[in-house]
Amino acid sequence: MRTFFDPRQHDHAPAVELHNGAYVPHAEHRGRMENVLATLQQIEAPADAGIEPIRRVHGDDYLAFLQTAHQRWVEAGRIGDAHGYAWPVVGRRPLKLNRIDADLGQFSFDASSPIAAGTWSSSYWGAQSAIAATQAVLDGERAAFALCRPPGHHCGADYLGGYCFLNNAAIAVEAAIAAGKRRVAILDVDYHHGNGTQDIFYERGDVLFVSVHADPVTDYPFFWGHADERGEGAGEGATLNLPLPRGTGLEAYRAALDTGLQAIGDFGADLLCVSFGADTFAGDPISQFALQTADYTPIARSIAQLDLPTAIVMEGGYAVDALGANVAAFLAGFE
Ligand code: OKS
Ligand code: ZN
Numbered sequence: 001m002r003t004f005f006d007p008r009q010h011d012h013a014p015a016v017e018l019h020n021g022a023y024v025p026h027a028e029h030r031g032r033m034e035n036v037l038a039t040l041q042q043i044e045a046p047a048d049a050g051i052e053p054i055r056r057v058h059g060d061d062y063l064a065f066l067q068t069a070h071q072r073w074v075e076a077g078r079i080g081d082a083h084g085y086a087w088p089v090v091g092r093r094p095l096k097l098n099r100i101d102a103d104l105g106q107f108s109f110d111a112s113s114p115i116a117a118g119t120w121s122s123s124y125w126g127a128q129s130a131i132a133a134t135q136a137v138l139d140g141e142r143a144a145f146a147l148c149r150p151p152g153h154h155c156g157a158d159y160l161g162g163y164c165f166l167n168n169a170a171i172a173v174e175a176a177i178a179a180g181k182r183r184v185a186i187l188d189v190d191y192h193h194g195n196g197t198q199d200i201f202y203e204r205g206d207v208l209f210v211s212v213h214a215d216p217v218t219d220y221p222f223f224w225g226h227a228d229e230r231g232e233g234a235g236e237g238a239t240l241n242l243p244l245p246r247g248t249g250l251e252a253y254r255a256a257l258d259t260g261l262q263a264i265g266d267f268g269a270d271l272l273c274v275s276f277g278a279d280t281f282a283g284d285p286i287s288q289f290a291l292q293t294a295d296y297t298p299i300a301r302s303i304a305q306l307d308l309p310t311a312i313v314m315e316g317g318y319a320v321d322a323l324g325a326n327v328a329a330f331l332a333g334f335e
Helices: 030-039 060-075 100-106 119-138 168-178 195-201 250-267 293-304 320-332
Strands: 002-004 016-019 022-025 143-146 184-188 207-214 239-244 271-276 310-314
Touching: 002 119, 030 320, 060 100, 060 119, 119 143, 119 168, 119 310, 168 184, 168 195, 168 271, 168 310, 184 195, 184 250, 195 207, 195 239, 207 250, 239 250, 250 293, 293 320, 310 320
Parallel strands: 002 143, 143 310, 184 207, 184 271, 207 239, 271 310
Antiparallel strands: 016 022
16 A cells, blocks of 8 residues: 655654653654555655645644644743643634733644654644545555554644644645545544544535544543534534444454444545544553454455545554554555
8 A cells, every 4th residue: 555654744742741640752653654664565754735735624723733833932031842821711712912921822722742853843744644545545545554643633724732733634625626526535543533624624515524542431532432522504414423432342343443444435435534543552652442463354344345445544553563564454454
C-alpha cells in the first residue's frame, strides 16, 4: 500500500505530559514512528500542497497561534515546552487576549498537549501526508496510508488537545470534497473518541462520522463520544457513536464495527477516511481494550469489504514495540 511520511514529522518532541497527576515522559514520541517505519516498505515523502487545504478545516487565528506559540513562550522567558494552565469555562464571554498563557488556554481543551519547538513543522508535514494519501486514492489507489504524527482526531477547528494539533482526517476529507467527492464517510477506530473530527462535521449532512471507542463515561475525552450525540441541523443523524466498555475483545468489537459499517454502507459514501489507532491493542499502556495483533487483519478486511476508495490516517497507539506489527496487520486487511 502506498504510504506517506515526512521525516520532519519527527521534529515534534515534547519532553513530558501531565498524566494522572504527574509529569511523565510524553507517550506520543518519535519512537512510535521508528517502529512502524522499520516494518513498512517504500515510504514516500508527501508533496507540499501548501496551507490552503489546512485552512479548509482550521481557523486563521488558531493556525497563527500554532505557528508562533512556542516562540512566544520563549520570548516570555520560559524554558521547555509551552504548557497551558488556565482555561475559559464554557459560557464565558469571548475575549481576544495576547498573553501566551491565555492563548494556550483559549486554543486547547486539555493539559496533555504541550507545544514544542518542532510542533508546527511536524503537524504541517503530518497533514501533508494525509493530503498526499487522499490524493493517491483520488488518483485511483484502492487504499493509501498516511503515517500521521502527531495524530489529529482530538483537535477541532480552533482547539488542540489529546496530542493533536491539526486534524489530519478532517483535512483529508475536505481535500476529497474540494476535488469533487460529494459524500464522504469517516470511520474512527482509535481507542479514544475522535471529538475534534466529530465537532468539525457535527452539522454537516455530507460527511458521516462513525466512531467505535472506549465509553467516555470511563475514558478520555469524557465530554464527547456518548451514544446520544447524533449530529445537529443538516448533520442530524450523520454522527454515530458506538462506545464500548473497558476490556472489550474481538467479538464485541466486531459487533459494534458491523453496526458502523452498515451505517456507512447505507450512507452511500463515495470515499472513506479511516482514523486508525492501534491503542485498542491489549498491550497498550494507556488504554483498556483487548485486541490482539492478529485481530487487526480481519477488522481491516471487514472495512475493506465496503469496497470504497479509502484513505487511512494514523492516530494513536503507544505499545511501541508492537506498533509496527499492529499497523502492518491492519494494512494487510486491505491487500
Ligand atoms: C493524559 C492522556 C490523555 C489521553 C490522550 C489520548 C491520545 C490518543 N495524559 N488519542 O486517540 O491516543
Ligand atoms: Zn487514542
